[in-house]
Amino acid sequence: MPKVKSKSLFAIILLLGAAGFIASFFLGSSGVSLKEFLALLQGQASAAQETIFLNLRLPRALLAYIVGAALSVAGCSLQGVFKNPMADPFVLGISSGAALGATIAMAAGLGITAIGIGGTTFFAFVFALMAILAVYSLSRIRGKVSTFSLLLSGIALSSLLSAIIYIIMLINRDKMEHIIMWNMGSVAGATWEKFFIVLPVIIFCSVALMFYAKPMNILLHGDEISQSLGVDSHKVRRNMIILTSLLAAAAVSVSGIIGFVGLMIPHLLRMIIGPDNRKLLPLSFFAGGAYLLIADTIAKMIVPLTEIPVGIITAIFGVPFFIYLLRRGRKAGI
Amino acid sequence: MKRKVLTILALALVCALLFAGCAQEAAPAGSAAPAESTAAAAPSETASEAAAPQESVITDMLGREVTVGAADTIVSLAPSATEILFALGVGDRVAGVDVYSYYPEETKDIEVVGDFNGPDVEKIVALEPDIIFCGNTLQTEQISDLENLGMTVVATEAVAFEDISKSITMMGDILGKQAEAQVVIAGINAAIDEATANAPAEAPTVYYAMSYGDMGNWTSGPGSFINTMIEIAGGVPVTKDAEAPWLEYPIEQLVSDDPDIILVSSDMGSVDDIAMAQGYSDLTAVKDGKVYLMQADILSRPGPRIADAIRAISEALNK
Amino acid sequence: MGIAGRNICYEIDGNRILNEVSFDFESGFIGIIGPNGAGKTTLLRMISGYLKPDSGSVALDGEDIRAIDIRTRARKMALVPQNYALEYDFTVTETVLMGRNPHKRLFEADTKEDFGLAMDAIRKAGIEHLKDRSILGLSGGEWQRMVIARALCQQSGILLLDEPVSSLDIRHQVGILDMVWELTRKHGLIAVCVMHDLNLTYNYCDRVFMMKEGRIHSQGTPGEVLTKEKVQEVYDAKVEVIRSGKNVYVLPAMLEHKDG
Numbered sequence: 001m002p003k004v005k006s007k008s009l010f011a012i013i014l015l016l017g018a019a020g021f022i023a024s025f026f027l028g029s030s031g032v033s034l035k036e037f038l039a040l041l042q043g044q045a046s047a048a049q050e051t052i053f054l055n056l057r058l059p060r061a062l063l064a065y066i067v068g069a070a071l072s073v074a075g076c077s078l079q080g081v082f083k084n085p086m087a088d089p090f091v092l093g094i095s096s097g098a099a100l101g102a103t104i105a106m107a108a109g110l111g112i113t114a115i116g117i118g119g120t121t122f123f124a125f126v127f128a129l130m131a132i133l134a135v136y137s138l139s140r141i142r143g144k145v146s147t148f149s150l151l152l153s154g155i156a157l158s159s160l161l162s163a164i165i166y167i168i169m170l171i172n173r174d175k176m177e178h179i180i181m182w183n184m185g186s187v188a189g190a191t192w193e194k195f196f197i198v199l200p201v202i203i204f205c206s207v208a209l210m211f212y213a214k215p216m217n218i219l220l221h222g223d224e225i226s227q228s229l230g231v232d233s234h235k236v237r238r239n240m241i242i243l244t245s246l247l248a249a250a251a252v253s254v255s256g257i258i259g260f261v262g263l264m265i266p267h268l269l270r271m272i273i274g275p276d277n278r279k280l281l282p283l284s285f286f287a288g289g290a291y292l293l294i295a296d297t298i299a300k301m302i303v304p305l306t307e308i309p310v311g312i313i314t315a316i317f318g319v320p321f322f323i324y325l326l327r328r329g330r331k332a333g334i
Numbered sequence: 335m336k337r338k339v340l341t342i343l344a345l346a347l348v349c350a351l352l353f354a355g356c357a358q359e360a361a362p363a364g365s366a367a368p369a370e371s372t373a374a375a376a377p378s379e380t381a382s383e384a385a386a387p388q389e390s391v392i393t394d395m396l397g398r399e400v401t402v403g404a405a406d407t408i409v410s411l412a413p414s415a416t417e418i419l420f421a422l423g424v425g426d427r428v429a430g431v432d433v434y435s436y437y438p439e440e441t442k443d444i445e446v447v448g449d450f451n452g453p454d455v456e457k458i459v460a461l462e463p464d465i466i467f468c469g470n471t472l473q474t475e476q477i478s479d480l481e482n483l484g485m486t487v488v489a490t491e492a493v494a495f496e497d498i499s500k501s502i503t504m505m506g507d508i509l510g511k512q513a514e515a516q517v518v519i520a521g522i523n524a525a526i527d528e529a530t531a532n533a534p535a536e537a538p539t540v541y542y543a544m545s546y547g548d549m550g551n552w553t554s555g556p557g558s559f560i561n562t563m564i565e566i567a568g569g570v571p572v573t574k575d576a577e578a579p580w581l582e583y584p585i586e587q588l589v590s591d592d593p594d595i596i597l598v599s600s601d602m603g604s605v606d607d608i609a610m611a612q613g614y615s616d617l618t619a620v621k622d623g624k625v626y627l628m629q630a631d632i633l634s635r636p637g638p639r640i641a642d643a644i645r646a647i648s649e650a651l652n653k
Numbered sequence: 654m655g656i657a658g659r660n661i662c663y664e665i666d667g668n669r670i671l672n673e674v675s676f677d678f679e680s681g682f683i684g685i686i687g688p689n690g691a692g693k694t695t696l697l698r699m700i701s702g703y704l705k706p707d708s709g710s711v712a713l714d715g716e717d718i719r720a721i722d723i724r725t726r727a728r729k730m731a732l733v734p735q736n737y738a739l740e741y742d743f744t745v746t747e748t749v750l751m752g753r754n755p756h757k758r759l760f761e762a763d764t765k766e767d768f769g770l771a772m773d774a775i776r777k778a779g780i781e782h783l784k785d786r787s788i789l790g791l792s793g794g795e796w797q798r799m800v801i802a803r804a805l806c807q808q809s810g811i812l813l814l815d816e817p818v819s820s821l822d823i824r825h826q827v828g829i830l831d832m833v834w835e836l837t838r839k840h841g842l843i844a845v846c847v848m849h850d851l852n853l854t855y856n857y858c859d860r861v862f863m864m865k866e867g868r869i870h871s872q873g874t875p876g877e878v879l880t881k882e883k884v885q886e887v888y889d890a891k892v893e894v895i896r897s898g899k900n901v902y903v904l905p906a907m908l909e910h911k912d913g
Binding site for chain 2: 028029030031032046047048049051052055056057106173186188189191193305306307309
């Protein structure tokens with residue numbers, strides 16, 4: 001299968017990201033667009049229009065981009081580490097942990113604002129980390145973590161956490177709708193604070209994971225062979241899990257559970273550019289960002305007068321993609 | 335070959351997005367109009383009424399201290415607040431409402447700026463409201479997000495029955511409609527007095543069926559408006575010893591309680607529907623025909639129509 | 654020098670996999686044989702440092718193998734595992750280049766020198782015509798050659814092989830073992846090879862270690878170890894040791910057929 005040159009693919013991805021950004025910036029429920037923006041540049045726009053462009057649309061576009069980037073890199077890393085195409089933050093329970101934290105915060109009405117992070121965000125972060133640590137220790141058999149045990153523990157924990165969330169929702173029926181909406185995944189509540197809090201975490205973790213690209217390639221050959229090639233597989237995996245969970249927790253804590261990005265984007269890229277993680281990880285970052293940005297723009301505008309959570313759009317794209325993947329089978333080079 | 339396809343697809347997507355961005359210009363012309371006409375109406379209104387307070391600090395129903403000033407352009411995110419606003423005579427200042435604010439009828443011409451997903455912040459900001467009234471469904475985080483954008487947000491929804499008059503008074507103060515507020519409150523108090531006076535000699539046991547059947551048997555408990563109103567009207571709610579203001583009631587318990595009267599939410603179909611429901615068909619109240627339909631909104635909205643609710647319950651208890 | 658094992662014991666769930674195993678591998682082509690379950694692969698994993706013995710130790714050039722960090726170990730020993738498969742679309746060259754990893758830092762890119770070494774190894778392994786091929790399309794023999802090329806890239810003094818030719822056809826079996834043998838002769842590598850086939854063992858190995866139930870039953874030259882009696886004891890099977898000219902063949906004794 002002829003491989004597309006990564007440089008041209010990169011250019012296309014950046015282009016898509018830019019286009020998505022432009023669309024997102026000029027589209028919105030209030031209808032303000034290019035005309036008003038030009039007025040803004042000339043200093044003739046109203047305070048409301050300035051707020052809309054600079055404090056609503058801009059942070060939302062940027063947040064959608066880095067959340068998409070984060071989820072995509074997290075998915076790619078997890079697939080490499082566990083050599084399993086199904087590995088992604090949701091399957092391993094990170095997203096569920098974040099969701100539980102957020103649900104608890106919402107139910108208890110905890111709106112503590114520490115440096116501008118809402119209580120929801122903070123709790124989501126803490127619980128996501130707790131979840132991944134729980135899964136990690138649950139799945140350790142004789143001091144070693146196997147792919148199978150990790151994924152199984154992740155699924156078990158996700159189910160348990162979902163059940164707890166449901167119980168909390170039942171007790172707090174008045175908040176139920178809001179909790180459900182949050183669990184659907186949305187960047188509609190984007191603020192500059194949220195963006196600036198998660199930006200450094202996401203950048204740091206993404207870059208750190210890219211450093212592990214080569215060991216990740218080797219890790220695909222199994223623990224024993226990796227070690228014989230000089231890769232301390234257990235240490236590398238452990239570090240990657242920590243970085244990935246931090247990455248995913250940051251994303252989920254500001255946007256709820258947005259599924260399929262971490263699953264779809266790395267796979268698509270792998271089909272086009274091959275399995276070398278040294279190219280996949282950076283491309284996943286930018287492709288994931290562009291993808292979620294475009295998906296969010298669609299979510300904003302597709303049904304007039306209402307906002308669809310972007311998590312639904314990614315699911316609508318993600319599911320058919322999976323059916324296609326399953327049918328193509330091994331030839332997809334996965 | 336693959337590269338070519340990819341490039342074409344990408345360019346197509348880019349074009350589509352850019353086109354969408356430019357095409358959106360058409361919309362603003364339409365949505366700007368209603369906002370402008372409301373703004374035009376407001377100034378003349380303000381001139382002819384009782385002096386609206388300058389800047390003052392009020393404590394809202396969530397216990398927050400909020401600085402409020404003029405209230406010429408209003409957004410209401412709670413149906414109860416909307417009803418109170420119209421009852422106070424400032425319905426024409428309301429520029430945006432949430433999707434559940436469909437009473438009174440005038441609301442159908444007002445732009446919807448929020449639904450079960452939450453408030454549409456961009457639309458709200460575009461309306462440039464002086465004040466936003468919200469209910470209990472708005473999360474603390476959402477409130478602070480709005481405030482960070484420079485909006486004034488006041489929570490108006492009473493949780494306890496006794497606080498309903500407090501919230502109406504507060505809104506009257508903010509809008510400079512203190513007299514009108516007192517009238518609304520008087521109306522509610524009159525209904526309470528009537529109902530108390532008309533309490534039946536023998537206190538009937540009452541059950542409120544908020545939902546039944548596949549939706550589960552949800553009912554009201556102590557602390558809810560409904561239970562309070564039933565007691566005011568002289569009834570005894572079967573759930574009076576329960577733990578929560580909203581609960582799912584075991585059907586067996588209901589059969590053993592065998593209430594004298596059953597009130598059904600109008601959202602759940604007709605009186606005949608519940609009469610046929612599993613477990614309900616054997617109840618005394620059903621057999622005696624003492625099942626009465628209650629209009630769902632008025633029972634749970636802490637606004638002027640609480641008076642209607644009390645009257646309806648009192649009527650049902652006395653049949 | 655070389656690899657020395659002292660009183661290695663290893664147990665899983667109460668089963669003794671290795672029982673007081675000691676050995677010295679100093680040079681040449683060393684074969685480890687024994688029936689299934691004798692502990693051969695486990696022993697190899699002790700030697701590579703992948704597994705830790707419950708008691709006893711393995712020393713590499715006098716140093717405890719577990720005390721050496723993984724990267725340094727990889728520079729001293731290279732592993733050629735049993736034929737396995739990978740469902741990722743890497744090329745042969747990319748895979749062989751992974752053998753350079755022990756010599757590189759975390760983010761260091763592959764240099765011209767690395768490419769040179771890789772090509773060298775690829776040539777030695779006789780797969781130059783496959784260098785840009787995807788690994789998804791390789792045959793068993795081609796795969797093993799690639800893995801050996803990768804091991805060669807590691808420029809280690811020791812080669813550990815785990816039944817490297819068991820699932821290959823005759824031509825490739827001989828080809829690969831020839832290559833390993835040459836490496837021990839021409840480049841002074843020590844090759845520790847878990848072998849499946851007694852015949853091949855006899856003809857390639859300098860020293861043979863025969864294991865039974867977690868212990869080393871006998872060790873020595875092929876002639877000393879692969880006798881009818883010893884094989885019967887360990888494998889519980891009859892073999893014939895047949896000399897034909899300069900060659901020796903160790904073959905299973907055929908059962909008497911009814912129709913003579």
